[in-house]
Amino acid sequence: MKRQETGFEIAIIGMSGKFPGAVDIEAFWSNLERGVESITFLTDDDLRQEGVPENVIHNPDFVKTKGGEIAGIDLFDRGFFGYTAREAEIMDPQLRLFHEFTFWALENAGYDPFAYEGAIGIYAGALPNFDWQALVALSGMSRQIGAFAAAQLTEKSVLCTRVAYKLNLKGPAVSVQTACSTSLVAVHMACRALLTAECDMAVAGGVSIAPFPAIGYVYQDGMIASPDGHCRAFDADAGGTNGGSGIGLVVLKRLKQAIAHGDTIHAVILGSAINNDGIQKVGFTAPSVEGQRDCIKKALKIARIEPETIGYVEAHGTGTHMGDPIEIEALTQAFATPKREYCAIGSVKTNVGHLDRAAGVAGLIKAVLSLENKKLVPSLFFERPNPKIDFKNSPFFVNTSNASWEEGDSPRRAAVSSFGIGGTNAHIILEEAPMQSSSSPGRRYQCIVLSAMTSEALEQKSHDLCQYLENHPNSNLADIAYT
Numbered sequence: 042m043k044r045q046e047t048g049f050e051i052a053i054i055g056m057s058g059k060f061p062g063a064v065d066i067e068a069f070w071s072n073l074e075r076g077v078e079s080i081t082f083l084t085d086d087d088l089r090q091e092g093v094p095e096n097v098i099h100n101p102d103f104v105k106t107k108g109g110e111i112a113g114i115d116l117f118d119r120g121f122f123g124y125t126a127r128e129a130e131i132m133d134p135q136l137r138l139f140h141e142f143t144f145w146a147l148e149n150a151g152y153d154p155f156a157y158e159g160a161i162g163i164y165a166g167a168l169p170n171f172d173w174q175a176l177v178a179l180s181g182m183s184r185q186i187g188a189f190a191a192a193q194l195t196e197k198s199v200l201c202t203r204v205a206y207k208l209n210l211k212g213p214a215v216s217v218q219t220a221c222s223t224s225l226v227a228v229h230m231a232c233r234a235l236l237t238a239e240c241d242m243a244v245a246g247g248v249s250i251a252p253f254p255a256i257g258y259v260y261q262d263g264m265i266a267s268p269d270g271h272c273r274a275f276d277a278d279a280g281g282t283n284g285g286s287g288i289g290l291v292v293l294k295r296l297k298q299a300i301a302h303g304d305t306i307h308a309v310i311l312g313s314a315i316n317n318d319g320i321q322k323v324g325f326t327a328p329s330v331e332g333q334r335d336c337i338k339k340a341l342k343i344a345r346i347e348p349e350t351i352g353y354v355e356a357h358g359t360g361t362h363m364g365d366p367i368e369i370e371a372l373t374q375a376f377a378t379p380k381r382e383y384c385a386i387g388s389v390k391t392n393v394g395h396l397d398r399a400a401g402v403a404g405l406i407k408a409v410l411s412l413e414n415k416k417l418v419p420s421l422f423f424e425r426p427n428p429k430i431d432f433k434n435s436p437f438f439v440n441t442s443n444a445s446w447e448e449g450d451s452p453r454r455a456a457v458s459s460f461g462i463g464g465t466n467a468h469i470i471l472e473e474a475p476m477q478s479s480s481s482p483g484r485r486y487q488c489i490v491l492s493a494m495t496s497e498a499l500e501q502k503s504h505d506l507c508q509y510l511e512n513h514p515n516s517n518l519a520d521i522a523y524t
Contacts, residue, residue, distance in 0.1 A: 044311070044346060044451065044472070051232045051310040052299035052474075055150025055292030057142045058406055060248075061109030061285050061393040065140030067512070070394065070410045073418040074443060079284055080270060081107040083257065089283030091256045102260045106270035109285025109394035114138065114250055118479030122207050123495055127185050131177050133192040135167040135248045135482025136203060138288050140313030143204050143244055145254040150292040150522045152242070154208045154382035162212030163205055164231040165290070166223035166398045167197040180496065185515040200248075212240030221357075222315075223247050225401025228291060229467055235295050245410040249397040254286070265361060265395075272395070273422040274358035274388035275365050275439050282359045289402035291409075301328060307472040308409040311422050311454075312344030326462050328364050335369035337458070343373065344470040349374035350451040351384055351470070353417060355404040355435065357460045359395060366429035368458070382432060385440035388421030400483040401459030401467060407456040412473040415453065417444045487522040 044255055056066050059518045061078025063069035072079060088098050097103055129137070143163065147154055154161055174195045177183050184189030193199055193351045196427040198216050205214035213234055217227040224247030231245035258259075260268045265281045273279040285301035300304055316339065318332030341348060370385075376384075390396075396403050411417055423439045426432050432439070446453055453473040460466045491506065493499035510516060 046296070047298065047345060049236055049312075049343070051235060051293050051294045051295035052184050052303065052304065052306045053308045053428070054294050054299050054304040054306055054309065054411055055146050056307060056409065057146035057149055058287070058289035058403070058447070059287070060396070060403060061136065062308065066406065066410070069406070070414070073389070073410070074406060074416070076419045076421060077285050077392065078271070078421055079109050080259060080285070081110050082270060083107060084184060088257065093256055095446050103257055104260050104266070104268065104270050105257050106283060107254045107256060108283045109287070109396070110254060111286045114252060114286070114378050114474075117141070128194060128389050131186070131191050131199070131370055133167070133170050133523040134252050135197070135250045136200060136379060138250065139165065139200060139248050139490050140207060141236040142288050143208060143291050143479045146244055146290040146292050147208070151218070154210055154224065157242070160212035161210040162214070162231060162234050162240035163210050163245040164202045164213070164215050164217055164221070164234070164243065164245045165229040166217040166227060167200050168251065168398050169197060170195065170252070175487045176266040177192060186334055190504040200245055203469055212243065214216035217347060219465035220461035220463055221395070221397055221400050222467045223398040223404060224289065224457040224464050225457065225467035225469060226315050226461075226465060227403060228293070228402065229315050230468065231293050232310055232313055240493075241294070241298070242404070243293045244290055245293060246288070246402040247398040248288040249399040250286045250288070251284070254284070267360065271422050272358075272360040272388065272390045274356065274362070274391050274420060275369070275386070275426050275427055276423045279360035279362070279365060279424045279427060281361050282390050283394040283522065285396045287393065287399045287403055289398040289399050289406050290306065290319035291405065292403065300475070306477060308412045308474055309472045311346060311470045311472050312340045312342070313469040314339035315465060315467045318466070322464070328460055329464065330367050330374065332464060333368060333458070333466050334374045335458060337456070337468045340456070340468040340470050346379050346438065346454065347469065349380055349383070351454045351456050352446060352449070353408065353411060353440070354384060354386045355455065355457045356386050356388050357458045358390055358420070360390065361472045362427070366425050368438060368460075369430045369432070374436065376436050379437055380436055381434065382436065382438045384436045384438070386437045387418070387440050388439070391421035395472055399455070405457045405469060407470055408457050411446065412453050412455055412471060415446045415473065417446050419443060487518040489518070489522050
């Protein structure tokens with residue numbers, strides 16, 4: 042049964058991202074399909090080369106991992122964005138990637154920000170990067186441009202305004218900080234800005250890059266870090282998660298406008314909500330059943346759907362003894378349905394680790410790709426449930442294998458949760474994209490025009506297009522030529 046539109050639906054019309062083991066969205070989906078865990082584990086020789094003492098290496102509680110790494114954080118096309126070599130050297134690696142992936146997200150949506158006549162907003166957050174700021178200050182790198190100018194290249198609060206300036210984005214530019222839920226809160230805020238006409242299109246997400254990742258860590262019982270480096274969300278042997286780096290961004294527009302403008306629609310946001318736990322929990326960093334439940338219920342109410350129509354939940358899923366049971370209990374109370382074990386659940390943290398400020402948008406992109414490909418992908422390392430979780434008397438089961446997402450009485454729907462330390466919760470309800478017609482083939486031959494700022498970049502673009510066409514042989518060339 043098709044849901045009656047409310048006029049508040051938001052279309053996801055573009056995406057970009059780089060995650061552990063995945064240079065782009067397509068590689069990310071390939072890894073998810075194949076059940077790949079993209080965590081870097083270290084040998085004893087690796088640790089010795091890094092200068093780790095022998096007594097630490099042989100400590101049974103020492104976990105030999107660097108978490109989920111991404112390659113190329115030292116690379117940046119500074120000329121494209123008009124930066125000097127010194128500015129690029131000083132710039133926080135998170136800000137470097139944020140420039141590039143904001144541009145790529147808009148390019149993926151088919152828009153040139155300099156030619157677009159409407160207002161584009163941008164909402165995102167980044168990891169505090171005190172180590173990088175200290176390096177810049179203590180090394181003397183900032184002397185050539187001055188301390189004030191250097192601060193504008195290393196401070197997370199200017200993340201969005203800096204990119205808005207460089208890409209001519211004239212809507213709201215808001216840097217968001219709610220710890221682990223930052224990027225999903227950013228998406229929620231962008232949706233609200235679109236609905237109140239503060240902007241005509243918006244980019245939202247988050248970036249989290251530790252330029253000096255920890256070389257292993259000592260496991261401490263009761264803390265968030267896993268005893269063996271693996272995240273075993275909802276499993277009896279779960280003991281926490283592992284850290285990771287990544288960036289994810291989505292481009293949003295009101296659904297009616299997206300359809301009218303002929304945009305590619307990857308999925309539709311039916312409703313979203315945020316709140317805070319308040320004081321009703323055991324401590325500042327602890328989660329709360331009531332807070333999570335109320336946030337999920339609010340999102341369901343805004344979306345105007347029945348929980349029985351949701352086929353998948355991308356959970357916060359950190360694999361902690363306390364967090365996992367609380368999350369399932371909150372979801373069960375919010376869904377408030379007698380149906381049992383009908384809704385799949387999973388956590389992308391089992392694949393890439395906890396991406397901190399980018400964690401929520403990583404889960405969102407995974408859910409969007411699942412809807413788009415009509416497929417559920419495995420949540421890793423689940424064998425038997427945490428004894429404090431009663432799945433049999435809940436609507437949920439952990440999805441551990443690839444499965445076709447069959448069509449039901451209503452369109453395919455998914456939900457995404459992200460909960461931040463300190464209690465700011467975010468929940469988003471998604472629906473698969475409506476059927477769209479492709480461009481008419483029109484003329485017998487299509488002219489596909491590529492442009493770039495250097496001959497090397499143009500060659501790479503040509504290669505990327507050829508690769509895309511090989512991987513998607515049924516692509517409509519008229520659509521590609523139009524974009």
